[in-house]
Amino acid sequence: MRNPSLRPRPPGRGELSQEKRHMPREIAILDALVPNLLPVFLASVVVHVVLDRVMAWCGVYRHVWHPPLFRLSCFVCMFSACGLLVLR
Template identity: 35%
Template sequence: MNLVVTLLGNEIPTMVVIFIIVGIVQILINRILADLGVYNYVWHPGLFRTALFVALFAATSLLIYK
């Protein structure tokens, strides 16, 4: 697999693209979970959001780089 993405003539590492995509997905998941009231039952919402982002980023990276 090519580890570099060319965007407008600039070479960008694939990890940066994955990071941005997962960040957008994280924002959407955060809004859904907030609307459902999940954060009322979580001990530390900031830690939960960070852990969710890390898990999504790691899973996506492992799928692509495997």
């Protein structure tokens, strides 16, 4: 008996149509083209610094096993979520 996962899929099923595919846009800053994720990255850094100060003031880092790893993971999650919203 053939494995059902090896069957070819019908075309167009689960794939984006030609209209929905697009390249990420670039922004011109001082005649230099930069990816549109750069402003998202800079905004994420600013929000992360503010959030980091608030969490340090509240004493959140006393309850965390590895504070630098927790800081990095918070930033990665925040930047990834914002980046996915922008690229969507």
